[in-house]
Amino acid sequence: MPEPDILLIGGGAAGLLAARTLARAGRRVLLLEGRNRLGGRIDTSREGGFAQPAEGGAEFLHGDVPLTRQLLAEAGMACHDTAGTTYAVEAGRARPTASFFDDMPLLLEKLRELPHDVDLNSFLVRYFPGQEHRTLREQVRRFAEGYDAADASRASTFALREEWSGTGAEDSPRPEGGYGRLVAWLGQQAQAAGAVIQLNTVVTEIHWQPGQVRARCADGKLVQARQVLLTVPLGVLQAQPGQEGYLHLKPELPQHRAAAQALGFGPVIKVLLEFDAPLWQQAAPLLAQPLPNLDFLFSDAPIPTWWTQLPDPRPVLTGWLAGPAAHRRRHTPDAELLAEALDSVAYLLGTTPAFLREHLRAHRVVNWAADPLARGAYSYSALHAAAHRATLATPVADTLFFAGEGVYHGPYIGTVEAALVSGAAAARQLLR
DSSP states (O other): OOOOSEEEEOOSHHHHHHHHHHHHTTOOEEEEOSSSSSOTTOOEEOTTTOSSOEESSOOOOOSOOHHHHHHHHHTTOOEEOOOSEEEEEETTEEEEOSSSSTTHHHHHHHHHHOOSOOBHHHHHHHHSOSGGGHHHHHHHHHHHHHHSOOOTTTBBHHHHHHHHHSSTTTOOOEETTOHHHHHHHHHHHHHHTTOEEEOSOOEEEEEEETTEEEEEETTSOEEEESEEEEOOOHHHHHOOTTSTTOOEEESOOHHHHHHHHHSEEEOEEEEEEEESSOGGGSOBTTBOOOOTTEEEEEESSSSOEEEOOTTSOOOEEEEEEETHHHHHTTTSOHHHHHHHHHHHHHHHHTOOHHHHHHHEEEEEEEEGGGOTTTSSSEEEOBTTHHHHHHHHTOOBTTTEEEOSTTTOOSTTTTSHHHHHHHHHHHHHHHHO
């Protein structure tokens, strides 16, 4: 192709929507993606032997997410609400639960009293001291670290207050067939508008001056354009020189790099298990604690959070480990993580790992913290995040632009919606 007007780095949700928008506006667009597929941290795949595609990355719609829903409607994709019973398992005993926290009204009352923002740990120590509140403190930390992939010593309590006062955590439908269908559709739309997409192309260096950009790829190839839009994950921008995945900027952008470092970006390890039947539905000679109609489960197991695909009856369990616990295990081999997952499920169901292995038909471990093209899963609001996101989103010399869920500021932080909104906003900036 002729030299592109705009070079896009990253073929996730933000990059694909920006590519479609820019190509439709008549710009020559070249999108470079390091993986052998589009989607980034959207990863809908049958890898591991699954009977149907399963979500290794983003899976749910959290809240109203208007742009996501608009694009799904354009693509002719429906959404399905989750269904079933939520359980809590503590000390080996399961019980249905209607809330993530035992005393949500008291928690929200204290959150509303908070006069200025502090990190979550400081809030809990101040407002819920002593042994009497120990359980609530543990539940709140566990949820923030699990659901938000946040470090409680850095997470903004004001941001969590806004999130927990809404319904985003509980209203979480899935796109029919998975997010991968939306990714494929956006890619087709971008290419139909004239954008060129190249996979398996890892960009390692960006050399720039006003009005000119040269990207060096891992295979030695050089690509030149007038402008570049970087949609790489926040974890890549946080990487240090010498670390795998580090992206060199020449000349460097110290303010942008410092802003990236100050933002929160959480790790996630996802373990997908497909069995020959939904073993959790009823008791059996070697299964003492069934969890009938299981939807979500929160527990004190090593891998604490699990869910099914209900109302889809597929016998798939998804395990979720996030935040500091996932960071500590980021270098753990997949085989050990699988064993830990089976140990956790055995504890939750009152059975043995050997029994579970007999019925296991497919499995996959997705360790986003260990992925050099992601270096984490999604962002969360650390203290003073708004100012740092504004810095990171600021274009440089009408030449370098930034987008992605880590740059987004609004009510849908850490979601596909955040990536799409950010990609659309960056495209508008480039078209001014």
